[in-house]
Amino acid sequence: MTKRVNLIRPLVEQLHPYVPGEQPKIEGLIKLNTNENPYPPSPKVLDAVRAATDARLRLYPNPTAQALCERLADVHGCQPENIIIGNGSDELLTLAVRAFVEPISAIRGSNSSSATVQFFDPSYSLYPVLAEIHGSATNAVPLAKDFRLPTPAQLEARGQWRFDAALTLITTPNAPSGRGFPTCELKALCEYQNGVTILDEAYVDFAEENALSLALQFPHVLVARTFSKSYSLCFQRIGYFVGSALLIRALHKVRDSYNVNGLGQVAALATLDDLPYYQKNFRKIIASRTKLTSELTSMGFTVFPSQANFILAKPPGPSAEIWLKMLREEKILVRWFNKPKIKQYLRITIGSNNEVAALLKAVHSSLVSNSGSSELKEP
Ligand SMILES: *Cc1c(COP(=O)(O)O)cnc(C)c1O
Numbered sequence: 001m002t003k004r005v006n007l008i009r010p011l012v013e014q015l016h017p018y019v020p021g022e023q024p025k026i027e028g029l030i031k032l033n034t035n036e037n038p039y040p041p042s043p044k045v046l047d048a049v050r051a052a053t054d055a056r057l058r059l060y061p062n063p064t065a066q067a068l069c070e071r072l073a074d075v076h077g078c079q080p081e082n083i084i085i086g087n088g089s090d091e092l093l094t095l096a097v098r099a100f101v102e103p104i105s106a107i108r109g110s111n112s113s114s115a116t117v118q119f120f121d122p123s124y125s126l127y128p129v130l131a132e133i134h135g136s137a138t139n140a141v142p143l144a145k146d147f148r149l150p151t152p153a154q155l156e157a158r159g160q161w162r163f164d165a166a167l168t169l170i171t172t173p174n175a176p177s178g179r180g181f182p183t184c185e186l187k188a189l190c191e192y193q194n195g196v197t198i199l200d201e202a203y204v205d206f207a208e209e210n211a212l213s214l215a216l217q218f219p220h221v222l223v224a225r226t227f228s229k230s231y232s233l234c235f236q237r238i239g240y241f242v243g244s245a246l247l248i249r250a251l252h253k254v255r256d257s258y259n260v261n262g263l264g265q266v267a268a269l270a271t272l273d274d275l276p277y278y279q280k281n282f283r284k285i286i287a288s289r290t291k292l293t294s295e296l297t298s299m300g301f302t303v304f305p306s307q308a309n310f311i312l313a314k315p316p317g318p319s320a321e322i323w324l325k326m327l328r329e330e331k332i333l334v335r336w337f338n339k340p341k342i343k344q345y346l347r348i349t350i351g352s353n354n355e356v357a358a359l360l361k362a363v364h365s366s367l368v369s370n371s372g373s374s375e376l377k378e379p
Contacts, residue, residue, distance in 0.1 A: 028331055030358055032310075041231070061261060072085075078242060079245070086238075086240060086241070087261070093198070096222070101115060117137070117166070118168045120142070123170070141161050167195055183209050186214060197220055220247070221243060223241065224239065225240055292359070300315075311347070313348060315346060
């Protein structure tokens with residue numbers, strides 16, 4: 001028999017795939033680890049999905065999600081040509097790498113900027129994976145300890161940043177820090193970037209400002225949005241980009257013909273018909289964020305100011321990893337990243353009022369049972 005070798009491309013053999021937050025099925029678990037919205041979609045959205053669930057499921061959906069593009073164009077004051085819908089914004093990020101970045105193998109001898117995907121560290125941990133899959137280079141540029149956006153002058157002075165990178169990805173508000181980047185600072189950076197620059201606004205509905213105007217102002221800037229977090233629609237996988245028709249056309253060329261599922265299109269349209277329902281939820285989540293931040297701070301946590309639906313917090317006493325385990329024993333799941341810059345922190349999604357109360361109670365009792373023992377410090 002022939003011995004088959006190398007069925008898998010070496011690049012794929014060596015790939016470090018994205019690690020999503022756990023989705024455990026544990027009865028009564030309070031899930032604060034993947035930044036899902038604690039509130040359900042609007043009843044009108046559920047009705048619309050139910051009403052669309054009939055024999056029409058045999059048909060292909062609209063290939064460009066045209067009706068949704070048109071509604072979003074109205075919402076954002078642009079043209080449908082300025083919008084592309086994706087199977088979640090994750091898919092669109094993949095398409096952006098495919099459309100705008102060369103694989104390293106294709107650029108022998110020419111400038112490596114055309115094969116570079118650039119982002120800040122920490123930010124969304126999917127970005128390096130997408131670059132790796134495409135065989136492109138990454139440029140992960142560290143943020144300072146306070147996670148603020150550096151100015152173009154600071155980036156220039158430090159030397160690592162590439163103003164000519166083919167693709168720059170900026171999570172704003174940032175994850176996992178929660179820090180919101182002011183639009184004027186983002187604008188200053190966009191002005192200096194030569195390559196495509198994506199402002200990933202997955203959490204922007206929980207923030208004080210957004211940078212959508214930059215996508216309509218600069219031909220090389222795209223803003224990424226998703227229905228997942230703020231519109232309680234992770235399950236349906238709907239995200240979109242806003243930007244110049246030039247970039248949007250290029251992205252359409254590299255997508256699958258029917259990339260956006262039909263029920264997702266229905267759900268997203270119904271969502272846009274009931275925005276006040278969601279705006280009320282944004283306000284509730286922001287109020288819970290304020291409460292959680294102040295209560296954890298008063299119990300000795302260091303909490304970064306957040307513009308998102310999660311907070312990044314450094315617990316007192318035992319390490320963040322131990323806190324993760326202690327909270328898990330109380331059936332509360334938060335996120336801990338075993339990475340140099342952020343391993344001393346927990347990322348906690350803002351839950352419902354009851355979930356926030358349960359978290360605070362668990363934190364309080366852990367602190368009480370730990371106090372008095374000399375094991376407050378890490379072993
Ligand atoms: C959740 C998230 C996404 C992906 O959203 P989907 O639309 O569900 O694919 C993209 N970027 C950031 C920063 C996120 O946190």
